[in-house]
Amino acid sequence: MNFKLTWNIAVALLLAHLRQTIVAATGVTFSITMFIALLSFMGGLNKLLDGLVINRTPHIRLYNEIAAARHQPVDLTNAYRHSYNFVSSVKPQNKRLGIYNSKAIMEAIALDPRVQGLSPLITAQIFYNTGQVNITGLINGIDPNMENELFLFGDYIIAGKFIDLKNTPNSIILGKGIAKKMIVHLGDIIHVTPANGNQVPLKVVGIYQSGLEEIDNKQSYTSIATTQKLLDESNNYITDIQVKLKNITEAPKIAAYYRQVFNIDAMDIQTANSQFDTGSFIRSLISYTVGVTLLIVAGFGIYNILNMMIYEKLDSIAILKATGFSGKDVSRIFSTIALGIGIFGGLAGLILGFILSVIINHIPFNTTALPTIKTYPIDFNIGFYFIAGLFSFLTTYFAGYFPSKKASKVDPVIIIRGK
Numbered sequence: 077m078n079f080k081l082t083w084n085i086a087v088a089l090l091l092a093h094l095r096q097t098i099v100a101a102t103g104v105t106f107s108i109t110m111f112i113a114l115l116s117f118m119g120g121l122n123k124l125l126d127g128l129v130i131n132r133t134p135h136i137r138l139y140n141e142i143a144a145a146r147h148q149p150v151d152l153t154n155a156y157r158h159s160y161n162f163v164s165s166v167k168p169q170n171k172r173l174g175i176y177n178s179k180a181i182m183e184a185i186a187l188d189p190r191v192q193g194l195s196p197l198i199t200a201q202i203f204y205n206t207g208q209v210n211i212t213g214l215i216n217g218i219d220p221n222m223e224n225e226l227f228l229f230g231d232y233i234i235a236g237k238f239i240d241l242k243n244t245p246n247s248i249i250l251g252k253g254i255a256k257k258m259i260v261h262l263g264d265i266i267h268v269t270p271a272n273g274n275q276v277p278l279k280v281v282g283i284y285q286s287g288l289e290e291i292d293n294k295q296s297y298t299s300i301a302t303t304q305k306l307l308d309e310s311n312n313y314i315t316d317i318q319v320k321l322k323n324i325t326e327a328p329k330i331a332a333y334y335r336q337v338f339n340i341d342a343m344d345i346q347t348a349n350s351q352f353d354t355g356s357f358i359r360s361l362i363s364y365t366v367g368v369t370l371l372i373v374a375g376f377g378i379y380n381i382l383n384m385m386i387y388e389k390l391d392s393i394a395i396l397k398a399t400g401f402s403g404k405d406v407s408r409i410f411s412t413i414a415l416g417i418g419i420f421g422g423l424a425g426l427i428l429g430f431i432l433s434v435i436i437n438h439i440p441f442n443t444t445a446l447p448t449i450k451t452y453p454i455d456f457n458i459g460f461y462f463i464a465g466l467f468s469f470l471t472t473y474f475a476g477y478f479p480s481k482k483a484s485k486v487d488p489v490i491i492i493r494g495k
Contacts, residue, residue: 108465137342184338250283419472433454
């Protein structure tokens with residue numbers, strides 16, 4: 077059958093039921109629009125929530141863990157090597173927190189082609205001294221430039237400049253929560269006390285806000301040199317090496333390799349933040365489920381409309397078959413109607429979905445908990461549009477398939493005789 081003739085007949089039937097056609101196309105358009113907007117918003121939200129931790133978390137963290145020895149001396153003796161040995165009250169090893177030969181390790185890691193960059197870190201427990209009150213906290217000694225390059229440190233500074241840690245001796249950047257508790261501002265002098273008991277004055281050169289209240293209430297930052305002096309350690313003292321990879325999915329494998337080669341504890345980001353991957357997966361699954369449900373509902377609308385159209389156009393179908401149109405020709409006409417509704421409604425939905433996403437992306441979203449976020453997050457992933465278009469095509473195709481089969485089986489003799 078001539079395609080042009082099929083198209084002309086399909087258009088004529090669509091125009092004859094214009095109101096029903098518009099309703100069906102609107103259903104598809106609405107479904108696609110909401111599918112795009114929902115997935116784009118949820119994708120942006122996933123990136124935002126994961127970024128709060130993942131952007132500030134190394135892909136691999138090298139450190140010395142304080143723990144009991146895996147093998148006790150009794151296990152190493154020949155007499156008891158093949159026995160089950162039970163040792164109680166095992167104490168942690170007398171192990172240094174600092175990484176041995178840290179400079180050579182960092183030089184070796186920097187030459188690894190899989191590594192994007194690395195940053196040294198010193199972590200230490202301290203007390204913030206405010207009057208007669210001591211507040212427990214955590215201080216991080218960092219290289220400001222490396223920290224900003226790898227972990228966007230500067231984006232989380234809400235007052236002052238991160239580079240002042242390097243330019244100003246004996247300086248500190250406080251978390252917003254602890255700064256509020258101590259009622260201090262830029263330029264103020266505070267006192268902190270590390271484990272060695274020495275009370276040290278530090279100048280506040282910045283306020284930091286990560287968006288995670290528990291961190292902002294305890295954590296602060298100084299330069300590596302200031303932290304080493306604070307702890308009375310040498311200039312090669314480092315407790316952590318933070319590694320950022322070019323491919324984050326390789327983190328578990330590379331962490332295991334570093335653990336074996338350097339004889340050091342290594343934690344990969346997948347292990348450290350598995351709950352965030354689970355949360356992102358669940359949120360995405362819910363979004364896809366809701367979006368697909370909308371498309372299926374729209375498909376049922378098209379199915380019902382085509383069924384009604386076939387019932388009302390039995391005379392026309394009988395005449396078509398009586399004049400030489402085969403069952404396949406009639407089936408093709410109604411399939412064309414369904415696909416026409418789906419394609420037109422789908423294209424309109426893709427355009428409106430993009431427009432709605434842009435509008436959402438420009439709505440102000442200002443909160444003190446997330447200083448780096450100014451508008452609602454949107455992920456303009458081209459994959460969402462491809463999935464929406466594919467589902468639109470498949471849903472409308474199957475919505476028209478069964479009614480078109482029904483139309484192809486109409487017996488013109490029975491219809492005309494009934495009339």
